Amino acid sequence: AxxxxxxxxxLPPLCSLSVCMQGHHRVRIFSFRGGSLAIPCHYEPQYAGYVKYWCWGSTREFCTSLARTDDEPSTSDTPAQKKVKILDDPVQLVFTVTMEQLKKEDSGWYMCGVEIGGMWSVDLHAFTEIKVIDGxxxxxxxxxxxxxxxxxxxxxxxxxxxxxxxxxx
Structure with a gap:
């Protein structure tokens, strides 16, 4: 028998996240304190050669850069920047942001974006709210x-x- x-x-099982870069989307995900997240950000083929980025903040104008695909590793990176990695796969049309050793203070709004042009151009971006919880x-x-x-x-x-x-x- x-x-x-x-x-x-x-808690219910955690879901994976796929942020689509077509328009402006807001997504909420949860992760555990001490854990890590891998966030795929998909984009259209015409943006394969553009710079991709990940920043912390709820608006584009006040978003603190944590990782960019054109960044060189630096010894002067902040602790927040050191635990964030970004990897672009232009063949699959996705860049993946990895955040490690999450703390409750890491909770907040983040944005993955594609840098279209200069100061007067509007970037493609998608907002993600990350909640770091005990559980x-x-x-x-x-x-x-x-x-x-x-x-x-x-x-x-x-x-x-x-x-x-x-x-x-």
Whole structure:
């Protein structure tokens, strides 16, 4: 007989994000404190050769640059800049921003953009709100297996819960 062995009632599974650069979109995603995010930003073929960027702020005019595809690594980078990486794949028409070692202070609005031209040109951009939280999530909240079989449960969690013991419910 097949019976449920475990039932987890934590946060819902985290979703992946795909920011489309066609117009102005706002997306909200959640991540765990101490974790990392990989955010793909897609763009149209005509922008493959343009500079891509990732910045912190809720408007283009007041957005602090954290990474650009034309940046050279620097020893004078701020701690926020050191934990952000940007990689452009013009063949796949996507640039990916990776943020590591997330803290609650990293919560806020971010923008991925394609630099179209000079000061008077409007860039293509998409806003993303990132919320860094304490918590746990499981990929599947209900598992059914035959008695005596092996059950593997993959849990994502923030550093705050690293010593938590999960037992049978």
């Amino acid at each position: 097949v019976a449920p062995l475990f039932e987890f009632k934590f 746990m999530s499981v990929l599947h909240s209900r598992l059914s297996r035959e008695e005596g079989s092996v059950v593997t449960v993959e849990c994502s969690y923030s550093e705050k819960y690293r010593y938590l013991l999960i037992t049978r419910l």
